[in-house]
Amino acid sequence: QQQVKQSPQSLIVQKGGISIINCAYENTAFDYFPWYQQFPGKGPALLIAIRPDVSEKKEGRFTISFNKSAKQFSLHIMDSQPGDSATYFCAVARGAGNKLTFGGGTRVLVKP
Amino acid sequence: EPEVTQTPSHQVTQMGQEVILRCVPISNHLYFYWYRQILGQKVEFLVSFYNNEISEKSEIFDDQFSVERPDGSNFTLKIRSTKLEDSAMYFCASSRLAGGYEQYFGPGTRLTVT
Structure with a gap:
């Protein structure tokens, strides 16, 4: 049972371009939707997160768009930089203190 | 900025041996978790821990696994x-x-289990 489907699996974008990663979830009880960034050999680092009471959240070059009715959320990386090259994971959770269920990950490569 | 720390960074053991992985959570945090990631795959939940007891565990977390908070850190x-x-x-x-x-x-x- 795959609760979170993430796409694409990999993405190549030119420096300055926009990276877009999508996630779809099944359970409407989820109420927390974070994105994590992971560099090789490192732990996942919390990048940005959204709750279902808003449709968009922006932090610097990173934006989450949330579509509650479609049960989808996406990460937009504006003005992508080579330093953004990493694997990005979406995740979902139901309630504070509860487990995160991760998507399969998207490997992003930003070409200079 | 406070960080979660883990030791060791790399552990090699033989099949059948016992291993203990250690973590020092952020000091004012009260929920603790273990996840695992097989090479190249997604991050999977193992167990959550709160108030000195397991809150939730996954099917991966069988009788071979256990967690403990032996002291305050x-x-x-x-x-x-x-x-x-x-x-x-x-x-x-x-x-x-x-x-x-x-x-x-x-x-x-x-x-790494050999």
């Missing part, structure tokens, strides 16, 4: 008899109590 994951398929990165995470949605991950321990 450490949080450990023990694998009693390791199998080849236990080879993975193991991440500890922690979150605050009030509004504790945000989980902060440690750098991980790479466990």
Whole structure:
């Protein structure tokens, strides 16, 4: 049972371009939707997160768009930089203190 | 900025041996978690821990696994008899109590079972 489907699996974008990663979830009880960034050999680092009471959240070059009715959320990386090259994971959770269920990950490569 | 720390960074063990992975969560956090990531795959939940007891565990977390908070700062994951398929990165995470949605991950321990 795959609760979170993430796409694409990999993405190549030119420096300055926009990276877009999508996630779809099944359970409407989820109420927390974070994105994590992971560099090789490192732990996942919390990048940005959204709750279902808003449709968009922006932090610097990173934006989450949330579509509650479609049960989808996406990460937009504006003005992508080579330093953004990493694997990005979406995740979902139901309630504070509860487990995160991760998507399969998207490997992003930003070409200079 | 406070961080979750984990030791060792890399552990090599033989099949059937016991291993203990150690974590020091962020000091004012009260929820603790272990996740694992097999090479190239997604991060998978193992167990969550709150108020000195397991809150939730996954089907991966069988009788070979146990967790403990032996003192006020450490949080450990023990694998009693390791199998080849236990080879993975193991991440500890922690979150605050009030509004504790945000989980902060440690750098991980790479466990290699030979």
